[in-house]
Amino acid sequence: MTMLDRILETKRADVAARKATMSHADLDARIATKSAPRGFRAALDAKTGHALIAEVKKASPSKGLIRADFDPPAHAHAYENGGAACLSVLTDERWFQGADIFLEQAREAVSIPVLRKDFMVDPWQVHESRALGADAILIIVAALDDTQMQEIEAAAVECGMDALIEVHDAAEMERAARLKSRLIGVNNRDLRDFTVDFQRTYELVAHAPAGCTFVAESGLTSREDLDAMAEHGIHCFLVGEALMRQQDVEAATRALIG
Numbered sequence: 001m002t003m004l005d006r007i008l009e010t011k012r013a014d015v016a017a018r019k020a021t022m023s024h025a026d027l028d029a030r031i032a033t034k035s036a037p038r039g040f041r042a043a044l045d046a047k048t049g050h051a052l053i054a055e056v057k058k059a060s061p062s063k064g065l066i067r068a069d070f071d072p073p074a075h076a077h078a079y080e081n082g083g084a085a086c087l088s089v090l091t092d093e094r095w096f097q098g099a100d101i102f103l104e105q106a107r108e109a110v111s112i113p114v115l116r117k118d119f120m121v122d123p124w125q126v127h128e129s130r131a132l133g134a135d136a137i138l139i140i141v142a143a144l145d146d147t148q149m150q151e152i153e154a155a156a157v158e159c160g161m162d163a164l165i166e167v168h169d170a171a172e173m174e175r176a177a178r179l180k181s182r183l184i185g186v187n188n189r190d191l192r193d194f195t196v197d198f199q200r201t202y203e204l205v206a207h208a209p210a211g212c213t214f215v216a217e218s219g220l221t222s223r224e225d226l227d228a229m230a231e232h233g234i235h236c237f238l239v240g241e242a243l244m245r246q247q248d249v250e251a252a253t254r255a256l257i258g
């Protein structure tokens, strides 16, 4: 069983329990209290130079605790001031020590769009994400079959949210291309064994559908990493750990992309 399989197993049980306690009417009532979705892909496309999705990330299964003095609204604010185009907030509790409240707090602290970083296994979670204030969701191609992906994407469209489609090989890129979203991320880290490989990402750029906004995700630590990616035509980046480990998050963000 891969790490991803284990994560998905706990996620399915978690979602089943949540669904049992919250109706669609409850979710709709909560959605009504949130401001309209902020355009996530549009915010990336609007940036000249390096466009950053900065991740609010407390811990991960491969690294354990990343930041002891974890403070989602403060980090969110630092990221925005440092020039990030968008935020990503991990809400998975079991494996990433995330929480729904982190997303709500982070989004309230900024005016840039926020992605809910979690494992979508059911369209219901998309509505739940909007009820938390999320502007975008993640669809991990390796975690879903084509029908599930389409249903989850349709829910995002219905909620007015963007979907970041995450792939890590050519076969998954082909499946991603059959969806409507033209926001595609390549995870440099294989979620099955946690190895990081930039070369795989460079090869995959060539397979991306025309006109898509292409995001390189994970394992990026320096301005040099981003510049190397840019030489391959990649201008959008998702970075978490390298920024969360710096005491001054705002200065680190500025140094990374400025």
Ligand SMILES: O=P(O)(O)OC[C@@H](O)[C@@H](O)c1c[nH]c2ccccc12
Pocket: 055, 057, 117, 118, 166, 187, 217, 218, 219, 220, 238, 239, 240, 241, 242
């Ligand atoms: O902390 P890093 O190495 O900069 O990576 C951030 C982000 O890409 C990573 O957290 C991530 C990418 N895809 C995911 C899917 C689920 C959970 C987490 C992720």
